[in-house]
Amino acid sequence: MELFQLGGWMMWPLLAVSIAVLAIVIERGLLVLSCPFPDRDFAGRLLAALKQGDLTPVAEAMAAVPLLKDFAATLGEASLANQEAALRIAGEEALARLEARLPLLSLLSRVAPLMGLLGTIQGMITTFSRIADSQSGVDMPLLAGGIWQALITTATGLSIAIPALFCLHLFQGKARRVAATLNEAGNAALTLAGRI
16 A cells, blocks of 8 residues: 555556456456357367258257357258358357457557556656756655656556556457357358358
8 A cells, every 4th residue: 555655647547458458358257258169179170060961960069158049040040041141140240249358358458558658758747847946956766756656557557568468468369269160160151051
């Protein structure tokens, strides 16, 4: 708490950013954990289903993932006249839910270090202002104390941004893998239906 007070007024906005980042990371993490797709065997199952000419096992495996139920239902409807459009819409909906709040996480991870830097600059201005007003010359303990206190906000901003960027990268990677696999499954369904 002492470091928080020493960091100055910018620590309050940084606290708000850190709470928002933590909430997004926890919520997105729980969603990613509830979506164990694609697994390592999916490509093999998809290839085997293509060879057999029946995507039912693939659709059943995807239906077990709550996020992909609509896509799996559409994948299993080979007689659907507009299956390509339905697959695209169902896939985009699943990806939109998987990528929700990631732009905000990206923004917060970029803003946090800038807020920390602003706090540091404000602290440096205050420190040098005190030194300029001092009649006895440069007081080294005052200068050193002011500088390290000012740097607290930069350290705080970086401490928020680094884990946020790491989690953002993980979440975006998961979304890319799911998107690629949905594309493969959709192409397989359209190939079997004779539309590709």
